[in-house]
Amino acid sequence: MPLVESIFREYRPSDAERSDRSAGDRLRHRQKVRELIRENISDIIAEESIIGKDKDRIIKVPLRGIKEYRFVYGENAPGVGQGDGNSKPGQVVGKTGRDGQGQGQDRAGDRPGVDYYETDVTLEELIEIMFEDLELPDMERRALREIEAERSSKRKGYRKVGIRVRLDKRRTAKQRIMRKLASHHNDRVESGEKEKDRFPFHDDDLKYRHVETEMRKESNAVVICVMDTSGSMDTMKKYLARSFFFLLYQFITTRYRNVEIVFIGHHTEASEVTEEEFFHKGESGGTFISSGYLKALEIIQQRYHPSLWNIYAFHCSDGDNFDSDNPAALRAAKELSEVCNLFGYGEIKPLGSRYYESSMLNVFRRLDAPNFQTVLIERKEDIWPSFKAFLAKEKSQ
Amino acid sequence: MANYSLQDLVEWDERIREKVAEFGLDCYPQEFELCDHNGMLGYMAYSGMPSHYPHWSYGKSYEKLKTLYDHGVSGLPYEMVINSNPALAYLMRDNTLLLQVLTIAHVYGHNDFFKRNFTYSSTHAEYTIELFKAHALRVRRYVEDPSIGIEKVEHILDAAHALSLQRRRNLAIRKLTQAEQVQRALETARPPDDPFKRIHQARPYVEPNIRKVPYEPEEDVLLFIRDHNPFLQEWEKDILTIVDEESKYFIPMIETKIMNEGWASYWHKRILESLGLEQGLRLEFIVRHNQVVRPIPGQLNPYHLGLRIWEDLHRRYTNPTPEEIKRDGPPNKTGDEKIFEAREVERDVSFVRRYLTEDLMRDMDIFQYEPRGEDLVVSKVSDEEGWRAVKENLLRNIGMATIPVIKIEDADFGQNRTLYVKHYHDGRDLHLEYAEKTLAYLYRLWGRECVLETTVQGKRSLLCFNDRGFSAKALK
Numbered sequence: 001m002p003l004v005e006s007i008f009r010e011y012r013p014s015d016a017e018r019s020d021r022s023a024g025d026r027l028r029h030r031q032k033v034r035e036l037i038r039e040n041i042s043d044i045i046a047e048e049s050i051i052g053k054d055k056d057r058i059i060k061v062p063l064r065g066i067k068e069y070r071f072v073y074g075e076n077a078p079g080v081g082q083g084d085g086n087s088k089p090g091q092v093v094g095k096t097g098r099d100g101q102g103q104g105q106d107r108a109g110d111r112p113g114v115d116y117y118e119t120d121v122t123l124e125e126l127i128e129i130m131f132e133d134l135e136l137p138d139m140e141r142r143a144l145r146e147i148e149a150e151r152s153s154k155r156k157g158y159r160k161v162g163i164r165v166r167l168d169k170r171r172t173a174k175q176r177i178m179r180k181l182a183s184h185h186n187d188r189v190e191s192g193e194k195e196k197d198r199f200p201f202h203d204d205d206l207k208y209r210h211v212e213t214e215m216r217k218e219s220n221a222v223v224i225c226v227m228d229t230s231g232s233m234d235t236m237k238k239y240l241a242r243s244f245f246f247l248l249y250q251f252i253t254t255r256y257r258n259v260e261i262v263f264i265g266h267h268t269e270a271s272e273v274t275e276e277e278f279f280h281k282g283e284s285g286g287t288f289i290s291s292g293y294l295k296a297l298e299i300i301q302q303r304y305h306p307s308l309w310n311i312y313a314f315h316c317s318d319g320d321n322f323d324s325d326n327p328a329a330l331r332a333a334k335e336l337s338e339v340c341n342l343f344g345y346g347e348i349k350p351l352g353s354r355y356y357e358s359s360m361l362n363v364f365r366r367l368d369a370p371n372f373q374t375v376l377i378e379r380k381e382d383i384w385p386s387f388k389a390f391l392a393k394e395k396s397q
Numbered sequence: 398m399a400n401y402s403l404q405d406l407v408e409w410d411e412r413i414r415e416k417v418a419e420f421g422l423d424c425y426p427q428e429f430e431l432c433d434h435n436g437m438l439g440y441m442a443y444s445g446m447p448s449h450y451p452h453w454s455y456g457k458s459y460e461k462l463k464t465l466y467d468h469g470v471s472g473l474p475y476e477m478v479i480n481s482n483p484a485l486a487y488l489m490r491d492n493t494l495l496l497q498v499l500t501i502a503h504v505y506g507h508n509d510f511f512k513r514n515f516t517y518s519s520t521h522a523e524y525t526i527e528l529f530k531a532h533a534l535r536v537r538r539y540v541e542d543p544s545i546g547i548e549k550v551e552h553i554l555d556a557a558h559a560l561s562l563q564r565r566r567n568l569a570i571r572k573l574t575q576a577e578q579v580q581r582a583l584e585t586a587r588p589p590d591d592p593f594k595r596i597h598q599a600r601p602y603v604e605p606n607i608r609k610v611p612y613e614p615e616e617d618v619l620l621f622i623r624d625h626n627p628f629l630q631e632w633e634k635d636i637l638t639i640v641d642e643e644s645k646y647f648i649p650m651i652e653t654k655i656m657n658e659g660w661a662s663y664w665h666k667r668i669l670e671s672l673g674l675e676q677g678l679r680l681e682f683i684v685r686h687n688q689v690v691r692p693i694p695g696q697l698n699p700y701h702l703g704l705r706i707w708e709d710l711h712r713r714y715t716n717p718t719p720e721e722i723k724r725d726g727p728p729n730k731t732g733d734e735k736i737f738e739a740r741e742v743e744r745d746v747s748f749v750r751r752y753l754t755e756d757l758m759r760d761m762d763i764f765q766y767e768p769r770g771e772d773l774v775v776s777k778v779s780d781e782e783g784w785r786a787v788k789e790n791l792l793r794n795i796g797m798a799t800i801p802v803i804k805i806e807d808a809d810f811g812q813n814r815t816l817y818v819k820h821y822h823d824g825r826d827l828h829l830e831y832a833e834k835t836l837a838y839l840y841r842l843w844g845r846e847c848v849l850e851t852t853v854q855g856k857r858s859l860l861c862f863n864d865r866g867f868s869a870k871a872l873k
Binding site: 002003004005006007008009010011013020021022024025026027028029030031032066067068069070071072073074075076077078079080081082083084085086087088089090091092093094095 | 403406407410414415417418424425426427428429430431432433435439442443451452453454455456457459460483490505508547551558559560562563692693694695696697698701702761762763764765766767768771772773774775776777778783787790791793794799800801803820824825826827828829831832834835838854
């Protein structure tokens with residue numbers, strides 16, 4: 001038999017660098033994963049690990065992979081494997097539902113494996129995804145809050161008209177070449193050979209980069225976090241409250257340039273505290289909700305005048321207020337809702353906690369203000385829906 | 398780069414090709430390309446094709462391969478060969494000299510198999526590269542077309558991928574057209590001329606319902622939809638064609654995995670043993686070879702299974718034991734003749750059925766396992782009473798037998814253009830979540846209600862998908 005022919009092609013690093021052929025498909029896959037993250041956002045933010053303020057931190061998000069469905073056999077199909085020589089009936093060789101167990105390589109891909117993988121997402125990216133389709137309720141804003149100051153420009157597509165500095169030379173040249181090729185035939189027929197080597201740019205060739213400017217409200221916002229730190233607020237309740245405040249703060253930050261945050265803890269008396277104390281210091285005693293609101297009003301009076309600041313206040317409590325304080329609390333809440341852009345009350349009652357406890361939800365039902373919203377948080381999964389409900393207050397009316 | 402040059406490889410290749418000719422392997426011209434691990438990952442994600450149409454699932458498979466590779470869970474294959482003429486093979490440049498030599502020999506084994514095994518005769522190896530390139534061009538054009546765009550293309554591709562393996566398996570049998578099926582039905586419906594018709598009772602003439610579409614149950618789901626859904630646009634039909642052509646190309650690979658890998662391993666072993674390697678290379682060869690063909694407990698390594706069967710087959714025709722002669726008679730062919738014949742006319746299912754003997758099964762300790770509660774439990778082993786059952790089950794777990802058979806029974810069910818498809822149940826139930834989602838894809842392509850008949854835990858059931866979504870009901 002004659003020898004087969006063969007050739008060898010040497011490895012060329014330049015080729016290898018250029019041919020990242022899966023880049024486009026990876027990008028597209030990445031976009032799909034992003035969609036998946038968005039769909040599962042409430043599960044993801046229920047994870048404790050993301051609460052914290054370091055924006056560049058990379059968090060690992062466990063995701064069920066994007067499945068590629070086909071008709072496949074289910075669980076009741078027996079498989080075949082190879083043993084070490086002493087296999088006996090009844091011997092356990094693996095677990096059901098574990099990928100890769102029991103099947104040879106020839107079977108790869110024909111059964112649904114559990115496609116778990118972790119994706120790295122920076123917190124900033126996650127926040128971006130979360131808030132992509134949320135908007136602040138379009139509230140009545142006072143004039144001073146409306147100054148548009150910050151511009152950021154983003155490149156977005158190409159246009160046929162524009163200013164000279166944005167001319168994209170590369171695209172323009174390409175366009176000319178395309179036109180030249182397209183008109184080559186006519187050219188030769190009509191104007192003879194001498195025109196051939198001159199082919200000037202035409203207005204239609206010009207391509208300009210298009211830049212869109214984004215206006216941000218130059219304005220200051222303050223997030224006032226009021227939390228009940230009385231004895232009945234345990235760690236779990238504080239954790240739920242904290243998650244909510246975290247979301248609120250992050251969201252406000254994406255919409256305003258300067259965001260300040262104020263923490264007010266209260267039991268029967270209220271005081272402004274640091275973040276550390278706010279979340280970790282346990283106090284005891286009873287609860288006067290009105291004290292927290294009055295403190296907030298006081299701080300607003302002193303430092304954050306409503307004509308200059310967009311004020312977002314949120315109060316978390318387990319609703320265990322002294323009955324005698326309720327009228328006062330209601331009055332203070334009404335006052336507070338007048339100065340705030342948005343004011344919310346979140347009642348945190350983990351499932352299984354004592355339901356006979358009194359609830360402020362009933363009391364606040366009597367408060368009729370368009371920018372006031374109450375939410376009930378029972379589990380960590382409720383945080384995201386209630387957060388959305390809080391922001392959706394204005395829209396629903 | 399390792400301690401050898403391209404020239405070394407060329408020289409080794411020359412020696413290997415001499416052996417290839419000497420042993421009588423019949424190969425396409427061969428091209429080798431050296432690539433790094435990123436290149437290899439890229440090729441793997443796209444089944445080795447130098448050009449391929451874009452789809453996010455390839456990005457996913459790249460990410461997955463890369464993750465596994467980066468975490469050291471799985472290594473990369475030493476090579477990758479494409480069934481094309483000339484055959485195209487990628488070699489990892491970081492491999493040692495011995496690995497390259499072993500790989501080159503292995504590649505010629507695959508090459509011969511691609512050229513000579515009957516299942517590959519439908520793949521048109523000389524057009525492979527061009528075909529995939531043309532597909533890529535067409536799909537890219539649809540993606541770039543402003544009136545179509547990536548979203549719509551993906552919409553169709555996702556659905557087509559889900560159904561791509563629901564097609565005819567045995568490509569060596571010619572498919573009858575609808576007209577031919579009807580013709581045949583009409584002919585068989587007419588009673589044959591009976592010389593004794595005076596004493597026989599005449600068989601009544603039953604008029605076949607020739608209007609039925611498809612006349613006989615149809616397995617080529619994508620092509621059928623392409624030809625029978627009038628609301629599909631031309632580009633959508635083209636995408637269905639493309640996806641179907643690609644799976645047609647890949648079916649022989651699925652059908653001959655064990656034979657093919659076994660064959661290549663068998664030949665790299667024989668070739669390297671005949672090259673007279675010096676001691677150092679020889680030791681490395683033994684180590685590497687055993688890594689590739691080692692049995693993996695609890696699984697079936699196709700390299701191992703294939704190699705064992707080929708070796709056993711060769712031995713039985715060269716050097717049979719007295720019992721074997723007593724049982725099967727003396728061999729009528731030489732071992733080489735026998736294996737060359739088998740590599741031409743068999744595919745995995747027939748190969749394993751015919752040549753995996755009881756002794757070999759026992760020797761390899763092949764068992765069957767079933768889920769019991771949380772655990773997978775060995776239910777049968779290859780002993781005297783169990784081996785047949787184990788083998789039957791093995792046969793259902795290789796090649797295209799791992800894909801459920803789904804056929805289109807009626808495209809106008811209830812005179813309502815409902816697509817009625819039937820799962821030919823063989824004791825294995827469908828995975829219901831997957832069936833539901835895939836049915837949704839079928840609906841996406843068909844555009845009207847789709848009904849799937851299947852058996853769930855012994856009960857005949859109908860799964861429906863229509864504009865109101867999914868529903869299921871038990872039959873009778």
